[in-house]
Amino acid sequence: MGSLRIRKSNLASASMIVQHLVNEHHWGPKLRNARVFESWAEIAGKDVAQYSHPVRLQGGVLVVAVTRSDWATSLKYMEPQLVANVNNYLGESLVSRIRVYVER
Structure with missing residues (x-):
């Protein structure tokens, strides 16, 4: 049986290809949003x-x-902590405020 060996140079090349695709297709914001949603x-x-x-992250x-409406009220009180949590999770300050609505 053969063993699968992945060289560091191959991983670096794959990483560069993925980064190029992300940059070329402007997928960065969508990937960040997906991280928050997931x-x-x-x-x-x-x-x-x-x-x-979360529904969307924009601007x-x-x-x-x-x-429920009581959760909308609770989240408004929690907004500063939630903003901090999201930004800490992402490693950058992308969220400045949270808008909450009740789904019907």
């Missing part, structure tokens, strides 16, 4: 994530939908 429970906490989910505003 990791919402980790960012906001499981209790909050049970009743809410520094994270739009979050909640299932």
